[in-house]
Amino acid sequence: MMAEWDSASAVRGGDGWDALAPVWMERVGDSGDPVRAFLLDPVTLELLGEVRGRQVLDGGCGEGRFARLLARRGAHATAVDLSEQMLAPALEEERRHPLGIRYLRGDLADLSALATASFDAAVANMSLQDVEDYQGALREVARVLRPGGQFVFSILHPCGSSLGVAPDLGWEYTDPAAPSSPRRYYKVDRYFERRRSAIPLWRDVAICVPHHHRPLSDYTTALRRAGFLVRDLAEPAPDPDLVAQDPSSWEKFGRIPYFLVMDAVRLG
Template sequence: MATLVAPACFYCRHIRAHASGYRFRPARHAIGSMWPRCDWHWRFQCDLCGHARNFQGIAYCAHEQRYFCLDCSPEQRAQQGAFWGWPYYLRLRCPWRSETHGCLDRLEYDGRHPWQTDLDGRREKRGMSPAREIQERWSLRVEPVEKVTERVSRESWDASGTWWAGRYGVHGDVNREWVIDPALFRLLGDVRGRRVLDAGSGTGYLSRLLADRGAKVAGVDHSARLLAVARRQESLDPRGIEYSKGDLARLPQFDDDTFDLIVSNVVLQDVVRYQEAFREFHRILRRGGRLLFSITHPCFERPLPGRWIREPPDSDRVEEWKGLLVDRYYDRVAIWWGPARKPQAVGFHRTLEDYASALYDAGFLIARIEEPTPSAEALERKHREFADYLRVPLFLIVEAIRPSPPRR
């Protein structure tokens, strides 16, 4: 009877091609895939968030004897310098100490991998994910738009609100802080004394930033859980912001011609009746007032219509992302998404034409469209987070105006 021989690890083969003395290790994970992996080059678990990550996207602090991943690191810099055929490695800022650490690929190269310095840890395979296959980090499903009512949407955001709010700091989440908001505030200009509605205010972070710039701010959101976060912050550190609960498609709490400016930041792709929301915005804006909103880019948003092709599929090296597969662009569907084993929130895929037509039908004129990109500083400090944003835009910003009547 023939003896089955375990295939060589995908990464061991890569390293051996650049270091002839490197020893192959047998693959024990993802055996049936094109990228079988040995224990050393498998996925390791972050001691902060608990998620498993490709070994090239997780670092180790020897002082704390703990692993931490890209997402839990305040900074991820690409440290140039060729090794084993790779032109750089990711160096992560430690969440516990004021120092940086290379990821496990570089630590192995330098002889400082925790399994090289701690034989007991190596025998016990400390830090390694016990899973045999690459598991999806995000949970996704698609269903017809007609199945999602405003109530269903609101309940989904209430259910996921705790996780969502946990991603936010003073400046929002990483995308808002580093990519969207710099462009948004540049387009907003001077807001001092302006009456501004934060439409879909969520945790209220943007409302507070607008108030700090001198705006008179009102915030509205349909999620009671997110509103509670915003109101609690307002009670602890008052800015004079008035928050109310409501569906953006129906805002009876606001009179006609109330606001000089409406801002909606990565919200409208999640609104059930977005056409009605645009009509309400038009009603409560004064003539000549502006609507400035950002959305996930309808041409490239993930998981529909865009999906990155990665080889291996959990690679954190953007150069190993072969391209973005775009398909089924005209499928107008509801998308449920969230971290694996967490409550899902619901949003919608719509076409660019859908948004433009809804604005036109509501009486708006589109003044400007921008596709924001990360700054040089963002790319330096958050390399892995943003390197792919220079290949394909993830967000779209639209400025629309409620036109003034022609002069007689």
């Protein structure tokens, strides 16, 4: 399932996302996917706290769903993404139903269009793992945050992404020939090998997007060096009722942590 990253044919993440954008709009779009709705959004919003009246940056905003969610809660949202095709529907939606969101095309590792210390908070939902220069991105997010500003970001949990992140890649099944048979365990290996790969998000779509596997400590070290203090972290898991209602969708998310959400504060 997992193809190796081909740096000659991929321009730092933009290409894959440009190609995938129409499929993303069809399958995720404005309503978000169930993983976002049930696992990521509640935790991210809880860690962010009250956003009303705050200047909030959404880094790697994609088609703008979370920036709209922030704006509807009263935040002054600015949203940045590298992919022109992911941003296009965001801009179109803002034109049709204005929420005052400022969209910019750009790399999280170069936010020079944004003023220093101009944000109260920043979020990056499932985007930092795509970013090649994640250390530069963390430095830039720190620069645009005011001292005491907050940065909440989610990534695929590094503990499970070392063997790749295509659906179910690390699971061992009771019947190895039948991925619908009960899962035995999730295998983790080569955790400390930093690796960039190109991954398909859906089994039936042959478009790959970038993913960087990094040990968790790479993120915490880079956060500290960029001037952040990690205040909290969360590993969202589904409610047991949700698992009971639809085990084929949710059982795996209740067995191991698929996602990590971190809450860091920009030190003064």
